Amino acid sequence: MKITFEDILTLLPETPVAKLAEGLPEKIAYGLSEKRWANLKKWIPLVESLPEYGPLDVDLNSHDLAIGKNTPLPESEKQALTDQLKQLTPWRKGPFHILGVDIDTEWRSDWKWDRVAPYISSLKGRHVLDVGCGSGYHCWRMAGAGANLVVGIEPSPLSNMQYWATRHFIGSNNVYMLPLTLEDMPENVGGFDTVFSMGVLYHRRSPIDHLYQLKACLQPHGELVLETLVVDGPEGYSLVPANRYAQMRNVWFLPSCETLIQWLERVGFKDIKVVDVNQTSLEEQRSTEWMHFNSLADFLDPDDVNKTIEGYPAPTRATLVARL
Numbered sequence: 001m002k003i004t005f006e007d008i009l010t011l012l013p014e015t016p017v018a019k020l021a022e023g024l025p026e027k028i029a030y031g032l033s034e035k036r037w038a039n040l041k042k043w044i045p046l047v048e049s050l051p052e053y054g055p056l057d058v059d060l061n062s063h064d065l066a067i068g069k070n071t072p073l074p075e076s077e078k079q080a081l082t083d084q085l086k087q088l089t090p091w092r093k094g095p096f097h098i099l100g101v102d103i104d105t106e107w108r109s110d111w112k113w114d115r116v117a118p119y120i121s122s123l124k125g126r127h128v129l130d131v132g133c134g135s136g137y138h139c140w141r142m143a144g145a146g147a148n149l150v151v152g153i154e155p156s157p158l159s160n161m162q163y164w165a166t167r168h169f170i171g172s173n174n175v176y177m178l179p180l181t182l183e184d185m186p187e188n189v190g191g192f193d194t195v196f197s198m199g200v201l202y203h204r205r206s207p208i209d210h211l212y213q214l215k216a217c218l219q220p221h222g223e224l225v226l227e228t229l230v231v232d233g234p235e236g237y238s239l240v241p242a243n244r245y246a247q248m249r250n251v252w253f254l255p256s257c258e259t260l261i262q263w264l265e266r267v268g269f270k271d272i273k274v275v276d277v278n279q280t281s282l283e284e285q286r287s288t289e290w291m292h293f294n295s296l297a298d299f300l301d302p303d304d305v306n307k308t309i310e311g312y313p314a315p316t317r318a319t320l321v322a323r324l
Contacts, residue, residue: 017191031179060144063110093134106291119275126193136163201228269322
C-alpha cells in the first residue's frame with residue numbers, strides 16, 4: 001500500500017468541507033516532512049511493506065475493531081506481523097485486533113467511546129472532524145456509527161503512521177487522517193456537522209481560542225463533543241499547575257465543569273450538557289507490551305491514587321456536548 005492523499009484531495013471539493021482543501025498538499029508535505037521527522041524514513045517504508053491479505057472482515061463497532069478476525073494467520077506470519085507493528089511503538093490509543101494480533105494500547109480508548117457515544121447526536125450521514133485524533137481509533141468508531149466522512153487531524157507523525165497501518169488492513173471506509181494541527185485549518189472552514197475535541201483543551205495555552213477554533217469548524221447548528229481534564233470548584237475556578245501536572249509539562253488549565261460551561265457560553269455555544277465525569281483508572285491507562293514507557297501509575301502519588309505525584313487532584317475527565 002502506498003501512502004497517498006489523492007483520494008481525500010479528490011473527494012473534498014465535493015463536500016460541505018471543501019474549504020479544507022485550501023493549501024492542503026503543502027500542509028501535508030510539511031506535516032510529514034522527513035527533514036522535520038527523521039524517523040519517517042524508516043516508518044513510511046515499514047507501513048508500505050505491510051503484507052497484503054486482500055479484503056478482510058472488519059467490525060468497526062467492536063471494541064478492538066476486529067480486523068480480519070475470521071482470517072487467522074499461521075503462527076509464523078502472525079509473529080512476523082507482530083514484530084512489524086511493534087516497530088511503531090508506543091501505541092497509545094486503541095485497542096486493535098489485526099489478523100490475530102492484539103495491540104493492547106496504553107489507553108482503553110473503547111471505554112471513552114462507550115461513555116461518550118450514548119449522548120451524542122446520531123452520526124449517520126454526518127461529516128465529522130476529530131481534533132487531536134491520535135492513532136485514529138475513535139475515527140474508525142465514528143465511521144462505524146454511520147458517519148459519511150470522518151477527518152482526523154493529528155500532528156504526531158508516529159500516530160499518523162499507526163493510522164496508515166490500520167487503514168492498510170481496513171481500507172479507507174471514508175476515514176482520513178491529516179498531519180495537521182487545528183491552527184492549520186483554513187479560517188472559518190465550517191461545514192462539519194460534528195466536531196470532537198477529546199484530550200486536547202488542557203494542552204492549549206489559550207483554551208478560549210481553542211473553543212473559537214472548534215466553533216469555526218462547525219456548520220450552523222452543529223454539535224461539539226468536548227472531553228478534557230477538570231477539577232472540582234465553582235464557576236470561574238480553574239487550576240493552573242505551577243510546573244508539571246501528572247508529569248506533563250504542557251498542561252495549562254484544568255477548569256471546573258461550571259467554568260467549562262461558562263467558557264462555552266461565552267464563545268457562543270448553547271444546550272450545553274455535562275454528560276460524563278470520570279476519574280481515570282489504572283485499568284484504563286497503563287503500560288503494556290505495546291507501550292512500555294511510564295504511564296498513569298507512575299504519575300500518581302504512590303500513597304494516594306487520588307492525587308498526582310505533584311499533589312494535585314488525580315486526572316478526572318469530563319465530557320460536554322454543546323450546539324451552535
